Amino acid sequence: MADGLYERIFELAKRRGFLYPSFEPYGGAAGFYDYGPLGAQLKAGIENLFRRIFVVEEGCAEISCPAVTVEEVFVASGHVAKFxxxxxxxxxxxxxxxxxxxxxxxxxxxxxxxxxxxxxxxxxxxxxxxxxxxxxxxxxxxxxxLMFKTEIGPGSGKVGYLRPETAQGIFVDYPYLYRYFREQLPFGVCQIGRAYRNEISPRQGVLRLREFNQMEVEVFIDPQKLTHAKFARVQGTRLRFLPKASKEIVEMTIGDAVAKGVVANEALAYYLVLVDRLLTQAGIDPKRLRFRQHEDDEKAHYARDTWDAEFQSERFGWVECVGIADRSAYDLTQHAKLSGTPMRAVRRYETPQKREVVQVRSVPAKLGPLFKKEAGAVTAALLALPADRAEAAAAAKEVEVIVDGRKVTVPRAAYDVVRETVTVAGDDYVPNVIEPSFGVDRILYAVLEHSYVETTKEGEAYTVLRLPLAMAPMQVGVFPLMPKDGLDAVALDLLHKLQAAGLRALYDESGAIGRRYARMDEVGTPYCVTVDYDSLKDQSATVRERDSTKQERVRFTDLVDHLRRRFSPFRDS
RNA sequence: GCGGCCGUAAUGUAGUGGCUAGCAUUGGAGCCUUCCAAGCUCCCAGCACGGGUUCGAAUCCCGUCGGCCGCACCA
The missing domain is CATH 3.30.40.230 (Herpes Virus-1)
Known part of the structure; x- marks a missing residue:
């Protein structure tokens, strides 16, 4: 048996079909892993938990954008320079x-x-x-x-990059999403997908990959209202904090953390709680979980404040698996600037306000012949003049504007100065963004490590994966005590009933019964159903529970409901 | 990317230049077995890849790929 805990977990993961090194027949490649049959299910379990919390309970909209992304997006985001x-x-x-x-x-x-x-x-x-x-x-x-570069289209096509984070696709779609949410903030948008970073030196198995899985949420919020409607419900939640410049973990309620200024505001604090809920429900041990605040010199240039959720690994120490960043208005501002598409929201007044506006408007009949092709640009420049210059222009003989960096003089006859009272509904602003960004692969590893329990049974080493019910890749094992005397046929019939009811179930008749339980324990299957000789008489079977190994007799007619209600209702939604 | 160590079956390993590369676990077929890795028989499956040295290479040399550790880098 391998020496370290990490080695033993990885050995199990490989042997039982959670993780395989990619491209092995060709020698492999660092930073790439395949999810095997059980790993893919576990990953789906984490993603479904994320959907349950953010899409269902929080009402976030899930979207899905291409991984191949045009260069301009990452010029705007700063990734071209940053990477x-x-x-x-x-x-x-x-x-x-x-x-x-x-x-x-x-x-x-x-x-x-x-x-x-x-x-x-x-x-x-x-x-x-x-x-x-x-x-x-x-x-x-x-x-x-550090970005994977590619070409869009054949030949000397457009330059593209594989996205280093899924977030940018959400930012770029902001104008659509703003309308989707009927121009009401705050709203959250999330995306589950692959991201790519051509790491110089990928190590540590699945913790540092070149192609990895993210679940990101971008919450668009008014920077003047950094509160959260549901904060009162969560303020008693206790979390473990490691604030910047401190050495010790302090545990306190999230309400106290905001009151004491440990966490900057309610909105950010609320998402720390959701992150904590997701990670602990996924099977990370709360005692081996903390929220660490980035030091000032550690924060990304766009971030006002960042907290990382970190789990404690026997092998790797504290490992970041979620970043919760206050990205301020950085990304939307950048995309608005570089794309020319406005990325704004309106802060409505309680009642619309009337405002007097002074505008300089062109007189097309005169201005057109004077400026010909430039007439449009001149018109726009005139409109953009501030109120005081507009007032002055009314009495002047001409007015100067800057068009394409050149001074242009417009004679009085070519413009009018118009005074009018307009009704304004609110002020434009660029929303701020709070971003919980989950590393699926790291969370999956954390769940494996924190669920992995070694005990002894009859003096022999025994391994159980104590996965939460909602995470179990295989949900039920179905066995005939002996594969004969009709027990097998009965067990197969139960298997098919469980499968038809939507449970992931596996039939196994090989080896002694204890060996089959052991196989299921090792991959975290919570329940096993065993058909024995009494079953033929009393139409019932034994349901054995993974962690306690306790057994319970359940009638065939009750079996599906008995098992189905034990699994979280959202598991496959 | 640099340096050190390393790469034998699904997993853990033995094998210091010479038979069909050995063992254990796992897995499969079967016998047996009335609830927690029992036993028996048989079977599948391996020298990371590419060059070189040699009559002969798992073994020695070089390169590539991969792993671990340290440095550097970094969500």
Whole structure:
């Protein structure tokens, strides 16, 4: 048997069909794993739990966007710049270094990552940067791209990237979603899907993958109303916090955490509670779960505040599996700016307000012949003039506007100054975003590790996967005590009834009965039904429970209901 | 990406240049067996990949891929 707990869990996962290294016959590739028959079901269980909480209970809208994404999206999001780290290598010992870090350490003020390669080379020379290992000279800087790049369309098609997070698809669809929710904030939109990062060095099994699974929620909210309608219901929930700059985990209610300023606001706090609920219902041990706040220098540039949900792993220590970020208005602002599509919401007044507006309007009959093709742009520039300049223009002989960076003089005859009273319903604003972002693969590993229990039975090592009912890949094992005397036929009939009732059930008649229980325990199957000789007389069977190994006699006619109501009603919804 | 260690069946392993690569568990077929990995018989299944050295390579050398650890990087 393998030495470490991690090795034993992984061995089980591989042997029993949870996880396989991808492409094994061809030698494999780091950072890719297949989900086997049981792993795929476990993953589905986690995803269904997410849907139950966020889509059903919270009313979030689930959407699904392409993984292949046009370049512009990630230019706007900052990923093209962010995932392109400049690297230099020592020409002597080949050690690679982050060039921007070297230059900033050597005294450069500013964000060196934004510099061009040539500028980095020049600065490295000027600042006398040498290899930290051996003191050797560096070669030319190059970019280490962490996004998978591809081409859209044949030949010299459009540049595309495989998305490094599913979030951007939601942001880009914001205008549609705003209308879908009938222009009422707050609303949440979520997406379950694959994301891709060409990691330099994937390690730690399924914890750091090049292709991985995310479940992300983007909650769009008015930054002036960072409260939550249902916060009162959850304020007594106790969570374990590790606030920034502190060394110790403190446990307190989420209500106290907000009152004491540990968590910035109710809205963010509410989602910490939902994350906690999902993780613990999935089977992560609450005692090995904490919420850690990012240090100020650790936060992404768009984030105002970030909390990570971390589980404790025997092998890897505290591992992040969910990030709950306050992304502020960053993403929508960027997409509005780069795409030209407004990404706004309206904060309505209680009663619409009347406002006096002064506008400069073109007189098309005069302005058209004067400016010809530019007339449209000039008209827009006139309209955009602020109130004071519009007032001044009324009495002047002409007015100057900037069109395409040039000054243009418009004679008085070509415009009118119009004063009118308009009714305004509210102010435009860019919504803020609170983002709980779940790493499915990491959660799945955490669930495996925290469910994995080793005991002894009759002096022999014995393994049980104590998965929550809602997570169990296989729900019921059905066995004849002996595969003969008609017991097998009865058991098969029960199997088919359970399957028809929507339960994932497995028939097994091989080996001794204890061996079959052991097989089911090892993959976390909560119940086993055994048909024995009495069954033929009394039309009932034994239902054996995984964790207690207790047995109960249940009549055939009650069996389906007996088992079905034990499984969470939402398991396959 | 760098350095160290490593790669034999689904899993855990034995095998230091020479027979059909051994063992255990698992899995399969069967016998037996009236509720927690019993026993017996038989069977399936392996030297990561590619080169090289050699009469001969699982074994030695090189490369690739993969794993673990450290460094670096990083949600």
């Amino acid at each position: 392109d780290d400049p690297v230099v290598r020592c020409q002597n010992c080949r050690s690679p270094f982050r060039a921007d870090h070297l230059i900033e350490e050597a005294g450069y003020k500013g964000n060196a990552a934004l510099l061009k390669n040539e500028e980095i080379d020049a600065l490295a020379k000027k600042l006398g940067v040498k290899c930290k290992n051996c003191g050797g000279p560096f070669g030319a800087a190059y970019r280490q791209n």
